[in-house]
Amino acid sequence: MDATTLTDQLEAVLAKPETLSGLDNDVTKRRLSEAAFRLNLALEAGGDTIHRLTNAPLELALSRVGVQTGLWTALTKENALLPLTNSQLAKETKIDPALLKRLLRYYQSKGMVAQTGEDAFAPNNITKALASVGGSSGINYFAEMIYPALMGIPEYLRKTEHANPSNPDFCPWHVGHKTEESPFSWLNTHPECMGYFLPWMAGQREGNPEFLDSFDFEKEVGAGSDSSAPVFVDVGGAIGHQCILFKSRYPQYSGRIVLQEQAHVIEQVKAAPPPGMDGIDAQTYDFWGPQQLKGARAYYLRNVLHDFPPHKAKEILTNIKAGMTEQSVILIDEMVLPEIATPWRAASLDMDMLACLAGVERSAKEWGEIFEAVGLELVRTVQYTVQCNDCIMVLKQK
Numbered sequence: 001m002d003a004t005t006l007t008d009q010l011e012a013v014l015a016k017p018e019t020l021s022g023l024d025n026d027v028t029k030r031r032l033s034e035a036a037f038r039l040n041l042a043l044e045a046g047g048d049t050i051h052r053l054t055n056a057p058l059e060l061a062l063s064r065v066g067v068q069t070g071l072w073t074a075l076t077k078e079n080a081l082l083p084l085t086n087s088q089l090a091k092e093t094k095i096d097p098a099l100l101k102r103l104l105r106y107y108q109s110k111g112m113v114a115q116t117g118e119d120a121f122a123p124n125n126i127t128k129a130l131a132s133v134g135g136s137s138g139i140n141y142f143a144e145m146i147y148p149a150l151m152g153i154p155e156y157l158r159k160t161e162h163a164n165p166s167n168p169d170f171c172p173w174h175v176g177h178k179t180e181e182s183p184f185s186w187l188n189t190h191p192e193c194m195g196y197f198l199p200w201m202a203g204q205r206e207g208n209p210e211f212l213d214s215f216d217f218e219k220e221v222g223a224g225s226d227s228s229a230p231v232f233v234d235v236g237g238a239i240g241h242q243c244i245l246f247k248s249r250y251p252q253y254s255g256r257i258v259l260q261e262q263a264h265v266i267e268q269v270k271a272a273p274p275p276g277m278d279g280i281d282a283q284t285y286d287f288w289g290p291q292q293l294k295g296a297r298a299y300y301l302r303n304v305l306h307d308f309p310p311h312k313a314k315e316i317l318t319n320i321k322a323g324m325t326e327q328s329v330i331l332i333d334e335m336v337l338p339e340i341a342t343p344w345r346a347a348s349l350d351m352d353m354l355a356c357l358a359g360v361e362r363s364a365k366e367w368g369e370i371f372e373a374v375g376l377e378l379v380r381t382v383q384y385t386v387q388c389n390d391c392i393m394v395l396k397q398k
């Protein structure tokens with residue numbers, strides 16, 4: 001194949017992505033995106049590599065400038081007459097036009113906005129992601145809370161002679177933030193950050209399929225359930241977004257739908273219930289003690305166990321088991337990492353977990369060791385995203 005022909009084709013696609021057929025297929029879209037990403041890296045000049053790596057923090061820092069000034073929302077306003085000029089955007093965001101010119105130069109170079117003329121700017125898919133509630137919360141949350149922990153990794157690993165972190169009370173987080181507090185208790189005393197964390201938990205998977213798109217709850221778990229037992233209990237469910245999703249997909253169940261969380265989160269949910277929360281019970285439960293709500297059809301945990309090293313994950317599952325009856329299952333909604341070619345998003349999340357909590361993203365074998373140790377039987381695994389290998393694992397008591 002000739003490089004010029006391929007380049008012409010790629011440029012034509014970039015100019016009009018909608019003309020490319022087959023992009024409605026998730027697997028094809030993913031393959032193309034991954035191939036383009038790998039090609040970019042494979043063609044990178046040695047000098048560029050170091051500049052790309054050393055300037056990586058700029059992306060987060062300048063994304064945050066766009067959030068704090070309202071630039072992303074100004075660009076994506078529903079009735080905005082596109083394209084927008086520097087002076088229009090400067091007026092709206094109150095950024096000095098001379099500075100905005102420099103920022104916009106950077107943003108277009110990183111594909112964060114589309115530059116359609118010398119002084120003409122329009123939103124693209126990246127701008128829209130940055131403007132979303134989940135996206136802007138995620139940027140603030142990572143900048144404030146996660147980034148110092150990531151930068152603490154090298155010093156922490158030097159101190160621990162490069163052992164795999166397994167102590168949640170001493171992680172790169174503690175080194176980076178120069179604190180003895182754990183991230184969750186730190187969050188309690190930093191309400192501004194808590195305000196970023198909860199919407200980020202709700203919005204972090206925006207655009208991805210939900211587990212209920214691939215998992216037939218009625219067939220697998222719910223058939224024959226009645227009002228005598230809770231039908232769906234989301235343990236550590238943040239502000240209840242999965243309970244709300246469940247209720248909207250399965251309005252027919254008479255059994256209770258319950259959100260279980262730490263006391264301060266429940267207080268927040270009760271003070272300002274998110275839309276769709278009516279009819280859902282919000283209940284304080286600390287998963288370091290035995291489950292008090294007995295006999296639920298499903299105890300659901302999404303992204304809870306990845307926060308913890310194996311001995312802690314086993315403790316949580318043992319506590320939940322205390323509530324199970326023969327009819328109950330535990331549904332674990334987590335990534336199951338492949339042994340080769342792990343997607344970048346999954347591998348990055350593994351490092352985030354390592355840095356903040358001595359947590360870990362796990363392969364099928366690693367999950368299996370945990371289930372075996374606490375006497376749970378894995379009945380079935382249903383994968384529901386290709387981006388991150390997100391799966392539902394259905395577990396019964398042995």
Ligand SMILES: C[S@@+](CC[C@H](N)C(=O)[O-])C[C@H]1O[C@@H](n2cnc3c(N)ncnc32)[C@H](O)[C@@H]1O
Pocket residue numbers: 184201202235236237238239260261262265285286287288301302303304307
């Ligand atoms: C990574 S978040 C996952 C949130 C949610 N399940 C989701 O997928 O969006 C972990 C959640 O566990 C909750 N949590 C932490 N410690 C807890 C505890 N001891 N008991 C109950 N929930 C806890 C946190 O408040 C947080 O919302």
